[in-house]
Amino acid sequence: MEKWKAARKDYVQGMKYKDIATKYSVSINTVKSWKKRHWSNDAPISKKYAYKTKRGASKVINDLDANKELTDKQKLFCLYYIQRYNATWAYQQAYGGSYNTAKVEGSRTLAKPNIRKQLAKLQASQSNDLYFDAVDAMGELAKLAFSSIGDVIEFKSVKHMKWVKIRDEKGQYEDNRGNYRLDPMVDVDTGKQAYYYENIIRLRSSDEIDASSIKSIRIDKGNAIVEMYDKQKALGILLKYLNKFTSTAEQGNTVIVDDIDK
Structure with a gap:
């Protein structure tokens, strides 16, 4: 087993850098490097x-x-x-x-x-330090209830003109068959250049969005499949606890929401 993997348990248990370095016969800088590269999501x-x-x-x-x-x-x-x-x-x-x-x-x-x-x-326990208190729960539920697919996906229609490919020795374009030019394709109904719209859907970058409203995301045959949390369910739970939260908050008490998934 690589040393950094064995040392990870010691780090999580709270062992100091210098003690880890001594135990595994490495420098303190090496241990700090392990922490940065491999233990960034861990904490003592x-x-x-x-x-x-x-x-x-x-x-x-x-x-x-x-x-x-x-x-x-x-x-x-x-x-x-x-x-x-x-x-x-x-x-x-x-x-x-x-x-x-x-x-x-x-x-x-x-x-x-x-x-x-x-x-x-x-x-x-009456303390809310280790789990969601009412304000936290209401905030999370509100975030889900009022989230939108537009928060994570950008979509638009782009207009493109239609052209006809005409073989022409003096044409400005060239392919494996020689030169050609592009002439406007005329719409028989309007007598003007024909056009079409291209629908473009783009998944926003992870640094642009709040991913907490996304239930799952996967790639299927090259396409991104995004599933959002159920807005109606979240809104229903939010409304269910709103009155209870409001009344108890006025009394200075805490409401613990522990059945969000029920």
Whole structure:
């Protein structure tokens, strides 16, 4: 196994650069290079625990950190699961691996009694530091509800004139058969030059759009297939919780939206 792959676990566990360098007999600059090239999407567990640090977060983190029944990876799984309530995604974020592996192992991890016990505590907590609070949820739902396919796809019609290819020794164009010229193609109905419209569809670059409203994107036979999230479903959920959110917000309470996919 390559050294950077073996060292990745140590980095995620919070080991310092100099200690990693000593362990694998490399320079600190080499370790920093590994971090930049291979670990850019990772963070030490201590930093991952600090997700969305707000008032009251430290107590929840301390309680989670004090749980001796769970491994560090299991604790991370709990934190990620609370964010999306998606066991497959949570497993991939905490453990890595392929989607198919995460789909199986994520369900198994979620079913473990000690995991479910910890998740129940997080859900019951009044802190919203580790998962969506009402404002976050409403904002995300509103983004989906009012998203448009025009946000990710640019489409337009371009007018082109029609021409007739005429063989001509003095023509300004040339192909493998010799010179030719282009004469206007006349529309028999109007007596004017004929034309046609070309419909152009272009997928916007990823740095131009907010991809959070895209459910999936794939290439099929050279064509980009884009699937957006269900706007009507998102709008329905948004309306369902709007009154509840408004009334509780006036009282200074927090509404936890935990059934977005139901």
